[in-house]
Amino acid sequence: MADSFGPAPDEEDEGVDGPGAHAGPSRKEPIRVLVVDDHALFRRGLEIVLAQEEDIQVIGEAGDGAEAVDKAADLLPDIVLMDVRMPKRGGIEACTSIKEVAPSAKIIMLTISDEEADLYEAIKAGATGYLLKEISTDEVATAIRAVADGQSQISPSMASKLLTEFKSMIQRTDERRLVPAPRLTDRELEVLKLVATGMNNRDIAKELFISENTVKNHVRNILEKLQLHSRMEAVVYAMREKILDLEIR
Numbered sequence: 001m002a003d004s005f006g007p008a009p010d011e012e013d014e015g016v017d018g019p020g021a022h023a024g025p026s027r028k029e030p031i032r033v034l035v036v037d038d039h040a041l042f043r044r045g046l047e048i049v050l051a052q053e054e055d056i057q058v059i060g061e062a063g064d065g066a067e068a069v070d071k072a073a074d075l076l077p078d079i080v081l082m083d084v085r086m087p088k089r090g091g092i093e094a095c096t097s098i099k100e101v102a103p104s105a106k107i108i109m110l111t112i113s114d115e116e117a118d119l120y121e122a123i124k125a126g127a128t129g130y131l132l133k134e135i136s137t138d139e140v141a142t143a144i145r146a147v148a149d150g151q152s153q154i155s156p157s158m159a160s161k162l163l164t165e166f167k168s169m170i171q172r173t174d175e176r177r178l179v180p181a182p183r184l185t186d187r188e189l190e191v192l193k194l195v196a197t198g199m200n201n202r203d204i205a206k207e208l209f210i211s212e213n214t215v216k217n218h219v220r221n222i223l224e225k226l227q228l229h230s231r232m233e234a235v236v237y238a239m240r241e242k243i244l245d246l247e248i249r
Contacts, residue, residue, distance in 0.1 A: 065094030
């Protein structure tokens with residue numbers, strides 16, 4: 001069963017629930033799902049399972065990341081259920097492109113990979129869920145509903161690794177606090193705040209009325225000044241320094 005990280009308390013009931021604990025609001029239209037996996041038999045099995053769910057409709061399938069991007073652009077699915085390791089183009093690389101061609105689509109990685117690096121890269125690429133293929137068929141449908149309702153879904157073993165990494169990042173940040181923090185410019189602080197809200201470079205550029213290349217330069221300068229290696233670490237830094245009013249639970 002996957003861990004569920006729901007919306008803030010002032011938006012919905014607070015809590016960390018399993019995927020079956022929150023059914024979400026009633027829908028007039030079914031959740032439109034694109035299934036992406038390089039094994040045709042696995043894709044077919046998912047389609048058969050999901051066809052039994054009245055509120056879920058499989059609208060297409062793809063056998064690799066490149067095909068997934070094309071299908072997402074044509075079909076504009078609500079949910080993309082995608083493997084990590086695939087030929088031609090992997091799921092994590094495809095994730096970023098799918099978010100560009102179908103911004104409203106939410107992506108759930110469904111994979112056998114329990115490697116921490118894949119989890120971190122998938123989250124950075126914009127995935128909303130990361131589930132191992134060991135979960136039951138019922139849990140797949142429930143996870144799709146949860147993500148469609150705005151929650152995130154991560155398999156418990158992977159969530160534990162993610163929390164461990166966050167703790168490690170916080171510890172490294174605490175150690176760096178012994179040295180005066182580098183001074184960021186006002187524009188760099190603006191960019192950091194938007195990075196911490198989950199915006200990609202294109203959205204940040206639109207928000208601040210600057211070019212995407214300028215945003216990339218600011219992000220690179222921020223990471224260099226703070227001696228960080230990724231946007232995820234920058235988010236943790238922003239929370240620890242109270243640059244963004246978020247709370248790590």
